[in-house]
Amino acid sequence: xxSAEKAMPFDSLPQGTETPDVNQGGSWFRIVESVWSKxxxxxxxxVFLVMPALFFLAVWxxxxxxxxxxxxxxxxxxxxxxxxxxxxxxxxxxxxxDLYFRILLRTIRVALLTSxxxxxxxxxxxxxxxxxxPPLARLVTITILAPLLVNVVVRSYGWQxxxxxxxxxxxxxxxxxxxxxxxxxxxxxxxLIACVHVYLPFMVMPLASAIARIxxxxxxxxxxxxATRIRVFLRVIFPLSLPGLAVGASLVFxxxxxxxxTPQVLGGNFSPLLGxxxxxxxLTLNDWPFGAAISTLLIAMVLAVNLIFLKLVNRxxxxxxxxxx
Amino acid sequence: MTQTISPLLKIVVGIILLIVVAPLIVPLLMSxxxxxxxxxxxxxxxxxxxxxxxxxxxxxxxxxxxxxxxxIVTAVSLILGIPCAVGLTRFKVxxxxxxxxxxxxPLIVPLxxTGVALLQLFSIMGSRATMLQLVIGHTVVCLPYVIRxxxxxxxxxxxxxxxxxSVLGAAPxxxxxxxxxxxxxxGILAGGIFCFIVSFDDYPISMWLADGNHFPIxxxxxxxxxxxxxxxxxxxxxxxxxxxxxxxxxxxxxxGISLARLAS
Numbered sequence: 001x002x003s004a005e006k007a008m009p010f011d012s013l014p015q016g017t018e019t020p021d022v023n024q025g026g027s028w029f030r031i032v033e034s035v036w037s038k039x040x041x042x043x044x045x046x047v048f049l050v051m052p053a054l055f056f057l058a059v060w061x062x063x064x065x066x067x068x069x070x071x072x073x074x075x076x077x078x079x080x081x082x083x084x085x086x087x088x089x090x091x092x093x094x095x096x097x098d099l100y101f102r103i104l105l106r107t108i109r110v111a112l113l114t115s116x117x118x119x120x121x122x123x124x125x126x127x128x129x130x131x132x133x134p135p136l137a138r139l140v141t142i143t144i145l146a147p148l149l150v151n152v153v154v155r156s157y158g159w160q161x162x163x164x165x166x167x168x169x170x171x172x173x174x175x176x177x178x179x180x181x182x183x184x185x186x187x188x189x190x191x192l193i194a195c196v197h198v199y200l201p202f203m204v205m206p207l208a209s210a211i212a213r214i215x216x217x218x219x220x221x222x223x224x225x226x227a228t229r230i231r232v233f234l235r236v237i238f239p240l241s242l243p244g245l246a247v248g249a250s251l252v253f254x255x256x257x258x259x260x261x262t263p264q265v266l267g268g269n270f271s272p273l274l275g276x277x278x279x280x281x282x283l284t285l286n287d288w289p290f291g292a293a294i295s296t297l298l299i300a301m302v303l304a305v306n307l308i309f310l311k312l313v314n315r316x317x318x319x320x321x322x323x324x325x
Numbered sequence: 326m327t328q329t330i331s332p333l334l335k336i337v338v339g340i341i342l343l344i345v346v347a348p349l350i351v352p353l354l355m356s357x358x359x360x361x362x363x364x365x366x367x368x369x370x371x372x373x374x375x376x377x378x379x380x381x382x383x384x385x386x387x388x389x390x391x392x393x394x395x396x397i398v399t400a401v402s403l404i405l406g407i408p409c410a411v412g413l414t415r416f417k418v419x420x421x422x423x424x425x426x427x428x429x430x431p432l433i434v435p436l437x438x439t440g441v442a443l444l445q446l447f448s449i450m451g452s453r454a455t456m457l458q459l460v461i462g463h464t465v466v467c468l469p470y471v472i473r474x475x476x477x478x479x480x481x482x483x484x485x486x487x488x489x490x491s492v493l494g495a496a497p498x499x500x501x502x503x504x505x506x507x508x509x510x511x512g513i514l515a516g517g518i519f520c521f522i523v524s525f526d527d528y529p530i531s532m533w534l535a536d537g538n539h540f541p542i543x544x545x546x547x548x549x550x551x552x553x554x555x556x557x558x559x560x561x562x563x564x565x566x567x568x569x570x571x572x573x574x575x576x577x578x579x580x581g582i583s584l585a586r587l588a589s
Contacts, residue, residue: 057469061431164365167351
């Protein structure tokens with residue numbers, strides 16, 4: 001307890017705070033205390049405390065992930081056993097085969113469109129949370145976050161019941177006279193719709209906190225100066241919320257590019273993403289090096305997007321948002 | 326405070342919220358349909374699908390197994406996570422940034438990839454201890470959340486209160502239990518609850534590590550969706566939605582933690 005050495009004036013204790021009962025504990029506690037105080041001055045206490053968790057994650061996360069990356073680069077002979085050597089062959093397969101390359105492109109497309117659509121839906125919600133009165137903000141927050149507690153399998157299934165041939169959407173369209181609507185289930189559209197729904201909260205929350213940080217007087221000044229609401233949004237709220245958008249977009253891109261359950265339930269075998277490809281290569285075809293290569297590519301994609309969004313956008317807009325304030 | 330939300334925006338927000346809850350409401354409606362197939366709008370009224378699901382031993386086993394797994398994972402994550410958070414926030418740790426980077430790195434790598442990597446490691450090791458593998462896999466995912474949540478609550482502590490208590494003569498253990506604990510309790514609770522939910526709902530780790538005898542409820546739900554078409558799936562989905570609602574109520578009312586805090 002290093003801070004105890006710095007004596008603070010008594011009046012720094014806030015009014016109404018319960019004063020701790022200081023006279024508890026007998027000699028036993030004094031012994032513990034003296035041992036503790038000797039122990040705590042050592043420079044290694046922090047290291048001891050951090051070690052178990054750090055060791056756990058090093059052994060069960062860093063090691064497996066790094067060795068998987070290594071195995072994606074290691075050569076293997078015709079019957080699949082690994083041999084000494086270094087190769088990019090597993091990666092070349094992903095780009096040379098039309099089937100695999102299409103899956104890669106589809107994954108990037110779905111992840112980008114999901115981020116874009118999520119942003120479009122998230123802005124009204126985020127503004128309602130940040131600028132609406134407490135009842136509205138609370139209603140929106142709960143309605144957006146509560147589905148996170150519902151299992152992703154159930155949420156994806158929910159969309160199946162809506163997009164099905166005998167589902168809610170077909171019924172609703174029939175009521176307004178559209179009798180032969182296109183069936184969305186098991187198409188890329190269904191995957192996109194459900195992904196936007198599943199990952200929307202990860203866009204709304206960073207946006208809402210970014211918008212909440214914008215000084216209201218800036219908006220009011222714009223309004224007083226005669227700007228319409230749309231103009232206030234485009235010239236004030238949108239540019240100042242870009243850091244939040246960057247966080248949200250990189251989260252949604254990362255999550256949707258690695259999605260497995262939602263594309264399986266809504267896309268079936270007709271529009272698999274990289275997640276499905278990894279599962280097939282490893283569990284069905286037992287092609288570990290290729291599965292490892294796809295996994296490594298997925299990590300690289302996610303890392304690249306995170307770095308590009310967070311670093312570049314922050315660097316370019318941090319100064320801007322500072323001066324705009 | 327000036328009203329800054331236009332009525333038009335309110336309508337748009339209302340429509341989006343309806344779309345957000347629609348996939349949770351429609352299964353509820355379909356689960357009471359007295360037909361042997363899924364149809365909207367539901368025809369007739371019956372609760373037999375719920376009875377069928379609740380009496381299904383496979384569903385019961387998976388549900389109980391997931392509760393047990395999530396409980397163990399939460400305990401392990403808290404035991405490893407709380408000391409780590411204390412060390413990171415209250416003591417000097419050499420290479421602090423690198424340590425933090427390693428600890429938070431499982432949040433960046435896609436879960437499905439973490440799962441594959443662990444499966445590869447376990448099969449190289451020749452491990453057959455499925456339960457242990459699942460606990461390890463889930464803890465890798467949950468631990469960073471716990472450390473982040475608990476660290477945040479230690480950072481937010483008002484250090485003046487501790488100093489005041491010490492100056493007034495409180496022993497360190499008194500300071501810890503009467504001054505520090507009440508301030509960090511919500512963060513630890515939030516971390517633990519979030520950890521439980523992440524483990525209970527996990528699919529992308531379990532899909533690699535589970536086997537027939539250790540079959541968490543998300544995997545069970547997925548196989549049911551794949552193989553059957555009667556309203557009993559809608560009934561299971563509805564039960565899971567009710568369970569989530571119950572969780573929301575418990576979190577907000579009993580523990581007094583807002584959902585927004587849990588997600589942050």
